[in-house]
Amino acid sequence: MKTNLYGKTLIQLEQEMIQEGQKSYRAKQLFTWIYEKEAKSFDEMTDVSLSFRLVLKEKYCLEKPKIFLEQNSNDGTKKLLLEMSDGAKVETVLMRYNYGNVACVSSQVGCNMSCTFCASGLLKKVRNLKIEEMVGQILVLNDLLKEEGKAEKITHVVVMGTGEPFDNYENVISFIRIINDQKALAIGARHITVSTCGIPEKIRQYGKEGLQVNLAISLHAPNDELRSKLMPINRAYPLKELIAAVKDYIQNSGRRVTYEYILLKNVNDSMQDADELTKLIAPTFAYVNLIPYNEVKENSFKRAEDKSVKAFMDRLVKNGVNVTIRKEFGSDIDAACGQLRAKSEGICK
Ligand code: SAH
16 A cells, blocks of 8 residues: 555655655655645656656555535535545535635544534544545645635634544644645644544643644533533533643643634523633633534524524623634535535435
8 A cells, every 4th residue: 555645744754765765855855846836746756866756656645535525605615525545525614714715624534522413423433534634635625726716725724624633633733733834735833723522631732742723622511511411522521621621731832722612592592601601711711712503404403593692792701701703604505514424425414
């Protein structure tokens, strides 16, 4: 089996080049070819000797995921169902904000976290995505942007697609190192966000990576009783442990976190919930991102009404919390996480 070059960090590739009896600068040269010059084959690499190109061809390949389905929204949002070399399918989304092009990347095929409101969990985890399969999601989106004829590329990445990134920790960190590398996709660390359902040990580890990347925590409830109902992970790691890990993360990384909070009608959208949330997160001096819920036919959760979203936000502001409401994209296509894939497999309507 050939090694996919898109799955290698620069440091790994430098070591491999040395093992091949080459100078380490070959790695930078290869990175420039595949990321900056967007070479599709080793034959294009004309400043690499013919004999070494043959060696490269023997050992490596340059393979990207294939587009299995593409949905385009009126607001410019693209949702892709990508097929990996073993036939596994994952969702990737492109959202166009005024500040840039945001890729929402999946980290696993399916998900085992079983959050009750989420469509991704309708299909259980089949496997972790490989590093090159995550890098590949960005490369495919960059190719589509190029086809549009603009000089635009993906500028921001959120690991908020299907899967729990901290259940595929090592691959996600290598993926970040590659897309952040100046010689590769040069996506700024502050433009990269990983979202987790809250695994304390990994949150602490993430804080020690020395990366200036962002962390978002899917909170969605202000107390253990409700959170354990919505998110089974809370039974293993209750809020006390989660908040303690976030505190350590802040201390080690010097960075603030964002709590994501989906507003579900009559479930977690009362004024009492807002006050309880304020108290819970006060020690971590964090941001709150309120998420309008994308309804999924397979469960009975309803999106909170606009007026309760506004009231919830106003209450948090009054309580001194830094709060934003997530802008919605692709409401005319299958916007909810995991919906497109579940639909294509006949699981979701
Ligand atoms: N497993 C990670 C990342 C994937 S989910 C996590 O839990 O954070 C990314 C975000 O989308 C999470 O905050 C998740 O709770 C939220 N989400 C899932 N289903 C949703 C839906 N139908 N509508 C709105 N947000 C949803």
